[in-house]
Amino acid sequence: MTRSTTPGIRARARIEVTAAIKDEARRQLAAEGAAKLSLRAVARELGMVSSALYRYFPSRDELLTALIIDAFDSMGETAERAHEAVADAGPVQRWSAVCEAVRGWALGHPHEYALIYGPPVPGYTAPDTTVPAASRVGLLFIDVLRDAYQGLGLAKPPLPAELRPEAERMAADQAPDLPPETVAALVAAWAQLYGLIGFELFGQFNRVVTDREPFFRHAVAQLAQGVGLVFPQEGRAGKGS
Helix, strand or coil: CCCCHHHHHHHHHHHHHHHHHHHHHHHHHHHHCHHHCCHHHHHHHHCCCHHHHCCCCCCHHHHHHHHHHHHHHHHHHHHHHHHHHCCCCCHHHHHHHHHHHHHHHHHHCHHHHHHHHCCCCCCCCCCHHHHHHHCHHHHHHHHHHHHHHHCCEECCCCCCHHHHHHHHHHHHHHCCCCCHHHHHHHHHHHHHHHHHHHHHHCCCCCCCCCCHHHHHHHHHHHHHHHCCECCHHHCCCECCC
């Protein structure tokens, strides 16, 4: 074995061990929840001594952060693929594709969804390093609205005077090329989307909504209207009113 091959072998081994640690941590999330995630328990299940695991993740919080980033990235990649598949469609279809992709991912990864959109983990504050991954779905929505604003048009949602300063601040921070009315409505729709999915995942729709897929599609269409997206058959155009 030459010296030049040794770093590559070590790097591959580190990647494999890191993946095994994350996989075991996800199993613990599913069984016990994020609040009970324990580095010692992960090490024990993997047959590692705790001191060895700390070389990969020095604290529980660093492991949680890695899992959170992975979850956001996985959801974001799923939404981006769905959006790309309908890239030539109208804005409402693109909006719906992203929403349905997020729901599909959540249904397939309920414990990871709970990690990123469930109750806060006691004693943990997500660092700024989670923001790029967490922003991926939101940026897709902004792209859809921006294209509509510059093309087919957006109906400008109502905005109370008392909310205008906050809406202008959000627009300046998140999407300065969109009207403040649109950005405020988007933030509300973003929260409602994840609330809809959370209600379905966590049982709040039990004995209330039985046929959930058409209900979700209808709700997503209402959210699209709420942010000012125009259905193609309605035939309205222009940059808002």
